Amino acid sequence: MKRLQVVTTNKFTWIAAGGAIGLVLGVSAYFVQPDRWMGQALVRVGQFSQSQAQSQGQGYNTSSIEPISTVVERLKSPSFVKAVAQRAKDDRLLALLSVDEGGGMVVRPTRNSDSLAISVSANSEQLARVAIDAVVAELVSKHQIILNSYQADAQKELVQLELQINALAQRMEAAANRPLGGDRAVAGLVIIATQPVLEQKMARTLALRESLSAANGRPTALLEAASVSGKRIFTSLWRTALLGLALGVLLSFAWLKVIEYRATKE
Known part of the structure; x- marks a missing residue:
């Protein structure tokens, strides 16, 4: 329960961190493709x-x-x-x-x-x-x-x-x-x-x-x-970056939901 409270309190931070990671990965994918x-x-x-x-x-x-x-x-x-x-x-x-x-x-x-x-x-x-x-x-x-x-x-x-x-x-x-x-x-x-x-x-x-x-x-x-x-697979830098950002936010949100679900079952 304590872990759930920590995750819930810092939900925005987790989502922002996921978005940032996705953004970096998206930009990296554009340059290394x-x-x-x-x-x-x-x-x-x-x-x-x-x-x-x-x-x-x-x-x-x-x-x-x-x-x-x-x-x-x-x-x-x-x-x-x-x-x-x-x-x-x-x-x-x-x-x-x-x-x-x-x-x-x-x-x-x-x-x-x-x-x-x-x-x-x-x-x-x-x-x-x-x-x-x-x-x-x-x-x-x-x-x-x-x-x-x-x-x-x-x-x-x-x-x-x-x-x-x-x-x-x-x-x-x-x-x-x-x-x-x-x-x-x-x-x-x-x-x-x-x-x-x-x-x-x-x-x-x-x-x-x-x-x-x-x-x-x-x-x-x-x-x-x-x-x-x-x-090239990715022809636009900013579109690739936005795609990485969106995927990062989406995956972070899904990860938080999984943690919340598992915590409520404990």
Whole structure:
């Protein structure tokens, strides 16, 4: 009971002391907090022009190298993180970017756009710069491989189509040059049957050429240079000090209530 009277009499002193301690801790936390660095990049996913199916005739459709949702999942995959670390020759990126280890990479698709905002948080400016540059470079490289593969397949198909067109043209020319007579009717049937096939393959060839032109495709690339900026948990000294003061007063008041409760039970 005597301890309760002492605590009650000096209640204001205890609360003031708690507030003072909280204030000091708040100011100290502001000055000793570790700096966080944020690397940021805005990347536009590339696209290519994919020729339509032969049944649809001439033309092409423009589509992304990969859907945005697929790109997001790729960036979060362990294989991609490993490739980024290997590209940068820095094993620290394995833990920094790994989703399983609470990595510091955040990927956000921009609304109504084919772009992605990528950010990487690290405890040093140098590491944040290395990480964001390596992530962007690896993504651009992967998409270039996909784009090159499509273009190589289209080139192969184009070569085959040109060979087939030459063969069909020669067949029609031979039929047209047949002498008059019974074979002339057969030649006419050959021309009639070959002409639509030839036109279809020529239209397909034109569509492929258009889809391969530089004007109808673009690689994945940065929209602006990647940036690195400092980021702190507590950005304002006076707000941090007030937070420490408030917590100190609150904890002191709660401590006094606990003592009063325990004293009344004795």
